Each structure stands twice: as structure tokens, then as C-alpha cells.
Amino acid sequence: MSSGDGDREGAAAESGPPEQLALIRETVRERKKLPKAKPRTWRGAATAESLPVARVLVDKGLVHLDRYFDYAVPAALDAEAQPGVRVRVRFGAGERDGRREGGRLINGFVVERVEHSEFPGVLAPIAQVLSAEPVLTPELLELCRAVADRYAGALADVVQLAVPPRVARAEKGGGGQSPEPPAPPEPGGWQRYGQGAEFLAALAAGGAPRAVWSALPGPQWPQELARAIAAALASGRGALAVLPDGRTAARVDRALTELVGPGHHVLLTADAGSESRYRRWLAVKRGAVRAVVGTRAAMFAPVADLGLAAIWDDADAAHSDDHAPQPHARDVLLLRAAHENAGLLLGGHQRSVEGAQLVETGWAAELAAPRETVRAQAPRMRTVGDREEARDVAARTARLPSLAWEVAREALALGPVLVQVPRRGYVPRLACARCREPARCVHCRGPLMAGEADGAPSCSWCGLDAAGRQCPVCGGVRLRASVVGARRTAEELGRAFPSVQVRTSGRDHVLDTVPDRPALVVSTPGAEPVAEGPGYAAALLLDGWALLSRPDLRAAEEALRRWLTAAALVRPGGEGGTVVALAEPSLRPVQALLRWAPEWLAAAELSDRAELGYPPVSRMAALSGPPAAVRELLARTELPEEAEVLGPVELPVIEPGRPRRVGDPPVGEKWERALVRVPPGRGAALALALRTAQAARLAKREGPPVRIRVDPPDIG
Template identity: 75%
Template sequence: MSSENGRSEREAPEVEQLALIRESVRKAKVPRAKPRTWRGAVLAKELPVARVLVDKGPVHLDRLWDYAVPAELDAEARPGVRVRVRFGAGTRNVRGGRREGGGLLDGFIVERVAESEYQGPLAALAQVLSPEPVLSPALLGLCRSVADRYAGSLADVLQLAVPPRHARIEAEPSPGPAPRPAAPEPGSWARYPTGPAYLQAVARGDAPRAVWTALPGPHWPGELARAAAAALSAGRGALIVVPDGRTAARVDAALGELLGTGRHVLLTADTGPEERYRRWLAVSRGAVRAVVGTRAAMFAPVRDLGLVAIWDDGDSSHSEPHAPQPHTREVLLLRAAHEKAAFLLGGFGCTVEAAQLVETGWALPLAAAREQIRVTAPRIRTVGEADEARDAAARAARLPTVAWEVAREGLKHGPVLVQVPRRGYVPRLACERCREPARCAHCAGPLEARAGDDGLLHCGWCGQEARDWHCGECGGFRLRAQVVGARRTAEELGRAFPAVPVRTSGRDHILDSVPDRPALVVSTPGAEPVAEGAGYAAALLLDGWALLGRPDLRAGEEALRRWLGAAALVRGQEAGGTVVVVAEPTLRPVQALVRWDPAGHAVRELADRAELGFPPVSRMAAVSGPPDAVAELIAMAELPEGAEVLGPVPLPPPPPGRPRRAGDPPPGEHWERALLRVRPGQGAALAAALKTAQAIRLARREGEPVRLRVDPPDIG
């Protein structure tokens, strides 16, 4: 018998045969007499099509792909499990588009359906790697939201969220869930007027949201632990994310002391891949409902999440370096909204993002009364540059007389902390008279003097030249940029105090703690060890301009955060604790430190940014790459109405000896960066436009690659 096109049915392509079979079955509306087959393989009777998210990162492949489910894999091929699939010729996505590449790739089954939208043949699942459902609907929804917010691919986010598999660990049984603990007493939360009420709301299963300005001292790990215990007492889960392993260890110890063993897990890179996967599985299976960990723990699959908490959200460690580079704070905000969980953002400092949460009413402030702060915080003394210039001791040893006297007195009672900036801090340009940062008249970006330009000033954002600059605050015409070295600080202090041991803590060797006896502890910001006992007797915060003068929009906020973190380790004023900060006393961050008012500083910074159109009031994205590629992507993107393009400006090569970071231009290549700025409420549209343009360029294989980053932390 011949068909209409002149070929025999025996010679018809199998694509047409399968299409005819499907159509006849659909019209008949009766069960198939024989099991469905594909290339001789019997397919699953129910829901024979699996929609698979393939573990392949480019955004133009960020979609689900349909695969046939063989009958022998039917029982194990459940939504959420890992599979291996053939990614190449003969396979189609749910929209009927052709696939690229070939070979076997890992993936996750997202759902099982009865029919595929594509009417041609589907490749079959090659293998179910594990029957363990590691991708829950809640985790999938979170990852999709993160990918959309940061203009990234879902596969990239899943690589951050789901750890690599270890088959031996999956074979181990998990213990049953621990019994629900009783609601905790307020403890040191009673020092905050609204602290007990917050704990009670969490214990009731409500979803209160708070920005917590923590009092100085050693109590904050226990306070985080009590908040987690309150969530557990309501039969819900708790997740606490901190910036580093040392901080995680302190909260871990507090949770163990409060809850006992087996009720929580610690998720950090220090545990090793196998042990980390064992603990992650215990959380995924519901055996453990409380987690404390570093950045990667933001995706921990806690069952029935009742509380998400982040400590010190201004720490750069909370910003993920791998694509699409999400920030822990934003991921936890999404989780709190999606899973109707309580939210707690805490720290000694306060970021402008935290201040915005309070100003918009999304969260409420949780802080102590001024009387309690005065009792708990150490005494703050300032030493300005004018004082240093008149001080012969300061000129000789970079240690002003006031600081020397405070250190000498403190050493009679215990250890003294000396904080010095890391080498490599390069201050921004500022008015020599009033220290106001030099900004572009066009876009308010930071001004800089590029090498080889004979001292001409250019904007670091839009690249425009700034001629005849003058200070908008005082009218001054002279600029300054000061770089203060700290290499010999320990040696200089050793000579100044020859009978006192000097210990150092920094990048190469970080101390966790120091004994409660006289010693000078020299530390870089963020590496300060905890002093055992009552804390440090005193602290010296040297070279303040090296922090305040960085070419960064967050320079003042970051300097204050670093100072508060060090000062919080010092004994309270009633116990004789004193802190000396060497910086201009009239500057806003210094005054905020003296008053111990980080929230007030953040509110004023937020107001300044609103006036100038800076994030977080606006939303920004950075586009980096070869000049032609950057221009092509921006021209192709359908940007929201009113979007501003700042730049592009050339990207400097990384300093010699520094490892390459994400966003650095390849060696020997000239790259540029443009900033895209949109009004509030247009961030999602900006991310979608950039993601679409990037996907089109990658699908066409046209032009050189371009790097995108939404909410870049270093806009200058």
C-alpha cells in the first residue's frame, strides 16, 4: 500500500508513525491495547513524559526539556530526583526547539506529565542517578525566583543550592525528627524593649520581620539561638546564615548549649563534602529543622521554615562570587516572603538596605534604649589629623599620644586590640579642606585620576571628564588621596611596648581567640579574635582614612561596620573599656561610632542616596566585556522606560599578584563596564531585559561573551 506522498508505510519515518499513533489514540479516547514503546523500549503507563532541568548553565538553554520515561525507571523517576539524559540530536524541549551539543548530562526531574507539547520522538531517560528527591517544589521555586532576580539561569542557581551527590551517604539511614522543644525564655533579649515580643511571635508561628541592631558584647550568638529555638517550639524550622566559619562556630556552640545535641546542624565548607552532604540530607529529609551556616546555607532545604536570620549582612562574604552572584540577604528575603517565615536581620552595624526595609515598613526596628547602649558600649575617644600633626609621637611611630596612653592603661587589665587596615586599600579622591568625596556633576559618580592622563579627572561611572572641579560643600579646589601603610604596625608596637607580647591576626593566620591576659593583638578588619573572659580592655582603631577614603559608595558604611565590630569586643564603659579611633572627628561615620548609632547613620546615608539616585533606592546592573559586545547587548536589550546608561568606562586590570576574580578582564584584553540604572520597581524588568538579550546573543553564537551582574556591590 502506498501513501499520498508515494512512499510505502514501511518506508515512512518513525516520526510520522508516532504522530499517527498518538492522533488515532487521541481520537478513539480508549486505553491503548499495548504498552507505549519508543525504539523498542516500553514506556511508563502513567505520566510517561518527564520534564527535566538539564544541568547546563547558559541562559539560552534555561528551560525544561521533555524525555520519555522507560517502564523500568517508572518507580524511581519521581519529581526532584537526579537523572542522566542524552543531551543532543533527537531530543526536544517543551517548546519544540532544537537542542545543542551532545552526550550525557545530569539533570533534575521537575514534573511528570501525560503528554509532551512536542509531537515528535522523545529521547528516553538514560538513568536515574538516585531515588533521593533532592529538589523539592519549595527549593525549585526559590531557585527560579533567584535566577529571575539576578538575570541568571536556573541551572546555575541549582549548582549553588544542591550539593554534589555522594552515593554512600544516601544509603545511610537518617534519624527521626527530634521532639519539639519548649518555647525559650527571653534571656538577654530582655535588654531590648521589643525583644521578648518578637520571640513570642515566632513561637506562636507568626512571621514577624525585624532589623536588629545588636548591643556590643558576647550575647548575640545566644540571642540568635533563642530565636531559632522559638521557631522550633512552634513546630517549624529555623535557618541562620553568618559570614564566616568562626562566626558560625560561635552560633553553633550557642545552639548546642540551648537545644542539646542532634537538634541542629552546622553547614560550612570546613566540614568537607561528604559530611556536608550528610548534614544537608538530614535537613532535606526533615530529620533536622535548625541550620546555621555560611553563605551556601542560604539554600538549605529546611522543612516548614519558620525563621530566616542573617548576621552582619554588610560583610562581603555574603555576596556569592559564582553566577548569578546572589546576595544572602536578598535570598533570605525571598524565602521569608515565599514560605511565610519570620525574618531577622542582625548586626552591630546597619546597612542602607536594612534601613530601607525599616523605612518602607517591610520590617520593624529592634534596638535597645539609649540608656542600655550607654551602659553596654565602651567609651569612644577620637584623634583627628590635626591632633596627629601636632603630636611628635604620632609622627614618629603612627601612634598618637592619646592612643599610646589608652593602650598602656588597658594593658594593666587585659589584652588590647589594635585594628589596622589591610594593605591594598586605595582611598577615593576627596576635598582636601572638608573631606567631601569628589563626584561627577553629570551622574554623581566618583571622580578618579587615571594613569597617563596628566592628572585629568574622569568619572568612574560614566567616563566623562571633569574640568574645573570644585567642592560643592565648601567650594575648595584641591583634592587629596591618602594611602597609609600598616606593614610595620606590629614591629612599631613591639618597640613601643617592649615587655608586652604582640600577636597578629590577618589573612594568612587568623586567631579565633586570645587569652585574658595583657597582650597587644594586631588585626586586620574582620579578623579580630575574641578575647576570653570579659573582653578586650581597650582597642585602637588606626589609620581611619584608609577605610574612609576607599573609592567605594559604601566606604563610610563599611568603615563604621568594621569599627563597630572591633569595638563590640571591648568591655563596656562601666568596666573601663575604651576605644580610640584615629580619624577626623567631624565625619559622619566617626560621629555615629561615638554615639553608637549605626541605624541613624544608615538612615542618613539612605536619604543621600535617594537624593542622588543611588542604590538601593534605584536598581543597577553592570555589563562588562569587550567594548563592541557591551554596546551590542545594551542596544539589543529592551530596557525599561527611563533607564539610564552610565559609561562605559575601561576596566583596569587586576593588581599584580592578586588572584583573578569574577568580573576581572582576561589577561591582555581591553574590557569596559557600563552601568544601567532604573527607577524603583523596575528591577525585575531590567533583569528580564538583560537576560533575554544575553540569551539571544548566546543562541545566535554572535559576538564575544558579556558578563552581567545585577546589584553590583562595587559601583564606585
Template identity: 70%
Template structure:
């Protein structure tokens, strides 16, 4: 039986019970979640941490939420390195996780009061170091770089923050030194806007300039004066150069201009402890000026007032690791974000630098023509027809004009000889039909070994006993390009009275004495001569100009000018001989010493063809099936134009790891996607989303996506 109070009206549920249920339903009171994890108490305030795990894969390019145990509350601050469990055992790949998975490094980005994920969260396992290495400014910069290049934030942070070293963190740093006074104008007075540029930096301004430096060694001192002017205004400065040798020159100039303790040197060869210690000094504000190589572009300089990039056309400024950021583009981004001054300097001028001036983003800064003619060496040319008629040139690869210039200059000082390849005889071809000599085993290039002269494959090492041309049946070989060591041997026999030095990949000389000597160097390895070279011979110019590359002419001119800039001025007898067709545009630009004019004309040609930097471009590379699948899945912007696919030339072993091509034995294809400049971010986002979706599905064949590739063939 039931009582009267248990019955509702008309056989429904009891009235009191219905009212209670209705009030609970209206209040929607959630169950209180105990702030514990596996019975351990959590932090009282902001108990949830958002962590960026060190997994450079696009479909995991987001923050993951973890609980903060109470014992880690004080150390687990935004910006510190942490270790968390990640992987197997995940409850939800987006946020919360059950116990399980391996420990992985990460950065604690922020702490919040409530988690977005409603399930149980795993806890932070360890705070690796209480040093906050990732602040909001660096996080914003690296995120912007990742988005621009269709990459992951974790990959960019690996480039931006050096590996930790415990002893470096324990070091006590001195107080910041006193600010230097304003510099003297010095050699900046040679440039039409040089004095005004320095004055603007000293006054706290943010000028932007594309600087065409005059030949000679003064460029490092001029950069040091610009840095001093910025420091005098109470701001910081950052200088990025392509090589360690150039960084050492700027380092010495800064020490001379500022004194000790005013700047940091960030280079990859400094060793882990020293590099991290210097980086920490910058982050903590102990020093306000930085000079370094590529990775220094992310240096956390306080109150950044000036960014400088020297020789932006050098390939060392483009990172070999995903997402392949370029120093020039990153420093442009920093100048825009931080509203600071920007200085792009070089003896030459890239098309991208000319585009900055044409767009009005930066102003041109160069010397008057009469000053250029006074400090530049005399440039003379020897064409292919002249070489063909020259018996001495055919016998010794040195035209009579170059021979005479070298013989005369050796009475006064050293002579630089630039050859485009290292080694002994790097490339051989059939003497009859000029077909490249290749290995029968793997189709690699045949080379002549230095010790024995025997033919061997440059890829697999297999020796070739009796070679025969597959095209015409010829059995005699000729050198396509003779290497630096072979050139040094030939010149040593021709000029037996003077020493011959070589500088290349195996041994790069930094300086040479100002006494008579022949210095044979590959491009980029030219040492500085005391007092300058008396002359320079630029051999085999056709080898650089004949490359199937959109930048062949620009790169050849940059290499030539970099070597010629080390020669004494024309007024004291300095001379340069370039062996190349005189009518070609890069050769004429060298003769007139007019790299800016060459860049402007190249830019006009690029604009007519729609090539970068007038447009934005991305390269998608992989096997034919993988590229076709990727392009079928990506949602390109409406104004995108697809070029290709085309076969990718097979690369030397190991080049695939450096982004240079497919592994030996594989055939890859490449597609180029071109959009107008305003659609570059849309294209990068579309490519990133397609690549992330492909990785999440576990696609087998790799596809490489590179935004703004240096080489588009």
C-alpha cells in the same frame, strides 16, 4: 476498461473512495505512536520526563523532554538526579533529540503524559540516585532567584544543592527530636521590642525586624533563643552568618539552648560527606533548625517559620559565582514566599537595612540609649592634624593618645590593634609626590618583601633593584598603608614586656586569653578575647574612608564597630581609639555609637542621588566593543538610565574569576543601568534575554552582567 463502480459523476473520482477520504479527513485520526524507544518499552503512565540539564548557559535555561524507559519507571520520580544525552546529535535543541551527544547531569523536574515536541525523544540514560533532592518549593525559590539576578536556574541549583555523596544517602537518620519548650526572655529584655518579638515567634507569628545588637558576645545566645521560640511553635528556623568562625559560635549557642540533635550545621569546610549528610537531615525533616554560611540560604527547612541573617553588610554574604545572589535578598524572598518571620541582625546597620525599615517592610528593634551608653566602650579620636604634630606618631605610627591608652589597658588585659591591610608593607608610594610605586614590567604595585626588604612586584613577582618615580624622578619611598605583620613588629619593639599575636588571612585566631597581650588583626579576623578586650586601637582610618566606593563610609563604620564591640563596657574601663578625622560622619557615628543614624543619613543621600537601594541597578562589564554591542542589542525598559561607559581599573591576577575586574593586561569598560525599584524585574528580564541571545549566536568577547552589584565605585 473500467467498470461502472470505478467511475465518479462527471468524470470525478469514485464516490465510495471520495466518501472514505472525506471521513478520514474529518476525523483527523493521528497515527498511534508505539511507546517504545529503540525497541525497548517505555513507562506505561507519564512516559515523558522534563529535565533541567546542568548547563549554566542562559539560552539553554529551560526544560528538555526525554522518554522514560520502563525499567527506570519507579526510580525516575520528580526531584531525582538523572543523566541524559545532550549536545552533538540533537535533532531539536528545544526538546527531542536523536541518539548522540555526551552524558550530562540534570534534575528530573516533572513527568507528563504527552510531549510537546512531536518528534522522537531520547531516553533518560540513568537515574543517578532515587533521593528526591529538588522539590517544588526549592524549585520555585531557585527560579525566583535566577529571575531576580538575570541568571540561569542551573547555576542557582548548583549553589543550592550540595554535591551528592552515596554514603550519606545510605545513612539511616533518627526520628525528629521532641520540640523544645518556649525560651526565657533573657538578654532580649534589653531591647525595646525584644520580649514581644520572642513572644510572637512562640505563638506562631511572623514578625519582621531589623535588629541593632548591643556590643558584646550575647548576640549568638539571642539568636539561639529566637530559634528555640520558633521551634516551640512547631516550625523550622534558618540562620545564615558570613563566616565559619561565626557559624561555630551560633552552633555552640544552639547546642547550649536546644541540646544535641536539634539543628544542623551547614558550612563549606565541613567536607562533602558531612555537608551532604547534614543537608539530607534537613530535607528529610530529621532536624528543623539550620545554621550555616552563604550556601545555607537555600537549605530546605520544613515548615519554615524564621529566617535570620547576621552582619548583612559582610561581603561574604554575596556569592562569588553567577548569578551572584546576596543572602539578605534571598532570605527576604523566602520570608515573603513562606510568610515566615525575618530577623536581620548586626552591631552596625547597612543602608539596605535602613531601607527595609523606612519602607515599612520590617520594624526597627534596638536598645534604649541609656543601655547603649552603659554597655558600649568609650570612643576617642585622633585626627590627621594631631598625628602630624605628634613626633611619637610619626616615628612609630602610634599617636601619643593611642600609646597611653594601650599602655594603661595592658595592665588589665589584652589590647586589640586593627590595621586595614594584611602583610608587611602592602603599598608603597613616592615620598615626594605620593605617586604609587609600580612595576616597570606590568604596572603592578611594588611591595617590600618581609625577609630582605627588597622591592618586588605584587603581581608578577619581578624584583625592582633601583626604583625611580616616573612622575617626579624621586628615589625614596614611603609606606601608604603598613600591614599587620609590620605593625606587629613595631608594637613588639615598643611593648617588649607583653606578647604580640597576629590574626589575618594566613592565620586567623578564633579566641585569645584574657591576659595582657597585643593582638594585631586585619578587619574581619579579630579574635574574641576572654572577658573582652581592655582597649582597641583602630589605625589608619583614612585608608578605609578614602576608598573610591559608594559604601566606603558605611563599610569603615561596620569594621570599626565590629572591632569595638569586642571591647569591655565603658563602665569597667573599656576604651577605643580611632585614628581618623573626627569631623567625618562615620567617625562621629562611632563616637556616639549610632550606626542606625548614620545609615538613615546615608539612605537620604542615596535617595537624592538616585543610587541603590532607592533604585535598582545592574553593571555590564567587558571590552569596549563587547559592551557597546550588548547595550545596542538589549531592549531596556523605558525608565532605564544608562551611566557610562567608564574604564574598569585593572585587577590583580585571578580577580576576574571572582568578579573583581578584568584580567591583568586587558582594559575593560563598565556601564551602569539604573531603574526605579518597580522596574527591577523588567530590567533583569531584558538583560537576561539579551545575554541569552548573544550566547546563542556564539559571541566571542565575554560580557559580565551583574544585578545589584556591591561595588559601583
């Protein structure tokens, strides 16, 4: 690593007067002309005879330190300190006034070994090789660099996401040989799609087809995705499938095992535990298996000779990583497909706006079934609009319209009925029974909620008891539910259907499956269990307004995604399956649900985005931080000529006691956010400009860093 004198020299080169700057530059040029010498190390330690300099990526996720540092390779570590291995090095060490000073030990990765270092001073030696396992392969390093450049982030941050933590016990044992490729699979359910059989044949023949797949309703999609993976394996190449959660990943894992047998793939999810997950990751890196099925972190899995990169339900927020630089699995797989010449499959019951753009630009083909096939597989769709619900006495008293009640009663004679509720809890929001003013805590102004039927209201932010509270507008003391949660809905349904079992699936307890017998299954979005047998007899989608009224650019797309996920679990209309949605039928996402036409809504949303210049038609970055820091970063950044700055605007101040989401400002601090928009093709230039300006500010310690989020999922 460069010495302390070298660090101070670099700082002076950033901030010194012109004369000093010229002198330093001339000195550096003269030093570079000197003959190369073997690096000197502290304490006179002997260095390796061949390639004695190691370039190390240190585990410091700071943009202004996003470069490699040179270290001397001690002779004792020559055999182990190979490119890709984990090491321990002293960071910040150097010589000062003739004295040797040591820095603190931190982790890093050897990137390469070279003969000479450009640094003219004394190199610190590598302190320790943590493992001789080369986990940071050149291919993985190249992918991490591409992701860091796209998201204006630090390479060390991306590597931390890509390489799992080390567990020493998992490294024992050899890699082994991968099994022989399986035979090409039969098309199976892919014959239901226009070019489905041709897509599988192209994968099996070693091609790299790219497709956006609109999956038909029903439980067959895991088997169809497994066939696509098996087709890539049949060509002798690898495959990777990323799923939004462990439950869906487990379904694909079972389907692939049934199709090709064990030994061809591994399942990478957090449920496996750190040791088992690292052992499986090493099996992929060593070539013992060629396919991976997993959740978000599996997007970086080191699959050799990648033939297919697949993602299911790419619009699910779970695919966006919460850690810097917050990459999205879809974009990472797009990079891999382009750089590794692999096939791509974006699948789901819903089509994302990004998927619609890939189809419109011709980068990917469309895989969709004919309309007659869709109508045969989809359940019967019914809606209850606002006007009908307002006139319905049952809807006002039991919160279940007469149509929904009748459908549920008839369907319970056939099998289980799914009830989707947008909010969890009992009554997560209360209002004054007299004037309908939202009820808030007198201490922190947080919204009041009711945890149980006979429990006193309390604050959902600070938890204080709010019994006896008076409305500040009308003085009333009685409260009513303004939003009803899943547990309250289950209680009401239990009274409406006293002889039927009511089960709940949500954040605290998620059911994987439910038996094929009459029952009411109340679930929050994303936690819907799969019904055994032919599927649910009916589904009730309650409180559609709660999804459609979200102040979010993606509200319509997200509402349809959640509805279709639930409706796809219902048996076809020809077998008695019915879906009732409590939403205004004239709205565009409700029309897309009634017609089972996610492609139509995605294309319409994409057209609206193009008109307004919003992503994905444009590339955008969000800058969030203290007002002075955001404005200073904007002033320093050399933005592309086509860039347009929107804002800055103030962000809501997070009050004490209120839950914080990822990306929210610190509690009580005033922050601003600015959006920078550029046309297609200029996203790389925008990311580079922001990254360069952020690094310069941090190097000079000019105030706090600004959070940079490239391609933010929410710009509302």
C-alpha cells in the same frame, strides 16, 4: 530531549525570512493538533507505562538553554526516575538523515513526569538515574526559579548553588524523625531591646514578625540569636540563620546547642567537609532536623515549614556569592520570608543601608535598645584626628599617637588590647623617600612592597626583585612605607612594649579566641579573635583614612561596620574599656562610631542614595564585557520605559601579573561597563528584559556573552 531536527527548526524560527517563519509556525500549529501518541525512543527501548515523559533540567548554566527538556523514561527506570532525582542524559542527541546520533552525557534533575510531550520527534531516553534521593524538591525549585528571575540568571546555575554535590556514602541511612519542639525560651538578653521580648513571643506563637536588629556591643549576640531560633522551633516550625564566616557560625552553633540541646539543628559550613556537609543537608531535607546554622550557601537549605530566616551582618561582602548569578544571602532570605510566610531577622552591630530601607518603608520593624542602655554597654570612645596626629611626634616616629600609646599602656594592666590594621602583610605599599612618588615595578608597573624588615623590595604583581631601583621622577633610590601592614605594626608594637606578648590574626592564620591576660593582638578587619572573660580592655583602630578613602559608594558604611565589629569586643566603658580611632572626628562615620549610632549613619546614607537615585532606592544592573558586545546588548534589550542607562565607560585594563578579583575583565582585554537604573517596582521587568536579550544573542551566537550583575554591590 528534542531531536537535532527540532534544534535546527528552532534556530530557523529565530533567524529565517518572513515567509519561512510563517511556514514553520503553521507547521508547528498543525503538529500540535495531531493526536497525542506515546513517545518514541531510540533503539526501540520500552518506556514506562504511566507518565512516560520526564521533564529534565540539564546542568547547562546558559541563559538561552534555560528551559526544561523532554526525555523518555525507560521502563527499567520507572520506579527511580521520580521528580527531584539526579539523572544522566544525553544532551544534543537526535536523528539526522535517518541516522541516530548521540550527544554527550551530562547531569540533570527530573522536574516532573507527564503523560505527553509537545515535541513531535523522537525522544532520547534517560541514560541513568544517579540517585533515587529526591534532592530538588518542588519548594526548592520554586525558590531557585525566583532567585534566577531576580538576578537575570539561569535556573541551572542557581540549582547548582542550592543543591550540594552528591556523596554516595552520605545517602545511606534513613531520615528519622525530628525531636519534639523545645519549650519557648526565656527572653534573656532580648529584654534589653525595646520590643525584643514581644518579637520572641510572636515567633513562639507561630507568627511571622520581621525586624532589623541593632545588636548591643558585647559577646551576648550569639546567645540572643540562638533564642530567636529556639522560639521558632518552639512553635513547631523550622529556622535558618546565615552567618558571614565559619567562626561566627560556630559561635551561634555552640550557643544554640547549650540552649536547646543537640539534635535540633545542624551546622552547614565548608569546614565540615563535603561528605559531612551533604549528610547534614540531607538530614534537613528529610526532616530529621528543623534548624540550620551556616554560612552563605545555607541560604538555600531546604528547611521545611520555615518559621524564621535570620542573617547576621548582612553588609559583609562574604554574603554575596561569587558564582553566577551572584545572589546575595540577604535578598534570598527576603524572598523566602515573603514566599514562605516566615519571620525575618536582619541583625548586626552595624545597620546596612538595605536594612534602613526596610525599616523606613515599614516592611520590617526596628529592634534597638534605648540610648541609656547603649551608653552603658558601649566602651569609651576616643579619636585622634589628622591635625593632632600631625603635631604628635610619637605618631610621626612610631606611627602610634601618644593618646593611643597611653591608652594601650593603661589597658594592658587590665587585659588584652586589640589593634585593628586595615592592611595585611609587612609594608604592602612603598614610595620614594625624597618625592613621595608611589614606587612601581619597571617591568609591569605594579606597586612595590616589602615582605620583611631587611628584605629587598619586590613587585606585588609579578614578584620581580626591585633592588637598586631609581625613582623616575627625582632619581632617588631610598624608599619609605606609604602603607603599613599588620606584620610591620606588630613589629613596631613589640619594640614599643618589649615585655608584652604580641599576637597576630589575619588571612594566613586566624585566631578564634585569646586568653584574658595582657597581650597585644594585631588583627586585620574580620579576623578579630574573641577575648575570653569580659572582653578586650581596649582597642586601637589604626589608619582610618585607609578605609574612608576607598573609591566606593559603601566606603563610609563599610568603615563603620569594621570599626563596630572590633569595638563590640571591648568591655563596657564602666569596666575600663576604651576604643581609640585614628580618624578625623568630624567625618560622619567617625561621629557614628563615637555615638555608637549605626542607625543614624544608615538613615543618612539612605537619604543620600535617594537624592542621587542609587540602590537600594532604585534597582540597578551592571553590564560588563567587550565594548561592541555591551553596546549590542543595550541596543537589543527592550528596556522598561523608566530605565536610565549610565555609560558605557571603560574599565581599567588588568595588566599581566596583577591579581584579579571576581568580576574583573580578562587580563589585557579592554572592557566597558554600563549601568541600567530603574525605579522601585521595575526590577523584575529590567531583569527579564536583560535575560531575554542575552538569550537571543547567545542563541544566534552574536559575539561573546556580556556579564550581567543585578544589584551590584560596587558601582564605583
